[in-house]
Amino acid sequence: MSTVIQASTEIDLEDAGVARKQPKDIKAKESDRELVARLVDQARAExxxxxxxxxxxxRLTKLVLESALEGEITDHLGYDKHQRSGGETTNSRNGTRSKTVITDVGPVEITVPRDRDGSFEPKIVRKRQCRLSGVDEMVISLAAKGLTTGEISAHLAEVYGAEVSRQTISTITDKVLDGMAEWQNRPLDAA
Structure with a gap:
């Protein structure tokens, strides 16, 4: 309803001959909303x-993660995909490997680029990382509410379709408990 009101106000201002300028961030937000609306409409149609x-x-999570990983390897190697390195380095792209990461929207299978000498260390999804941070936070939250590891595992499978073992959940909560114990036993500053 407020969108309709805003639209009619803009028309009235334009009809009155008043030039209206919008900051760049508002225009960007509007274009983001338009893009999202088109994606949702296309998804519904399909x-x-x-x-x-x-x-x-x-699908969007996969696209964003893979694009970020491509950007990271391009920065690491110093040249874009399908370009020659120019002889500046002996290292080059060496295909991809498939990896499933558990995200807030469920498990997502992504392809991670590789390099020949194995020196590429991705930051967005690190080597051997199988969960993005939101899942860890969710497990901690559910454990703090008193759910058992089995109940948490069942919840993640039911809601997100993510098969997370009891051992993984236990490992996540143990890391937090270790961090809390370390923080509680830290030396205090003299007052």
Whole structure:
């Protein structure tokens, strides 16, 4: 309803001959909203669900993660994909490997680029990382509410379709407990 009001106000201002300037961040937000609306409309037209296996959010998450990883390897190697390195380095791209990461929208299978000498260390999804931070926070929150590792595992499977073992959940909560114990036993500053 407020969108309609804003639209009519803009028309009235334009009809009155008043030039209206919008800051860049407002224009960017509007273009983001338009893009999201088009994506959601296209997904609905194709019968794609918002969440779940092969859902729109999972596809977008995959696209964003893979694009970020491509940017990281381009920065690491110093040249874009499908370009020659110019002989500046002996290192080059060496295909990709498949990896499943557990995200807030469920498990997402991504392809991670590799380099020949193995020196590429991705930052967005580190080597051997199988969960993005939101899942850890969710597990901690559920454990703090008194759920057992089995209940947390069942919840993640039911809601997100993510199969997280009891051992993984236990490992996540143990890390937090270790961090808390370390913080509690830290030396205090003299007052």
């Amino acid at each position: 019968g794609v669900e918002l969440v779940g296996k092969n859902g729109l959010l999972g």
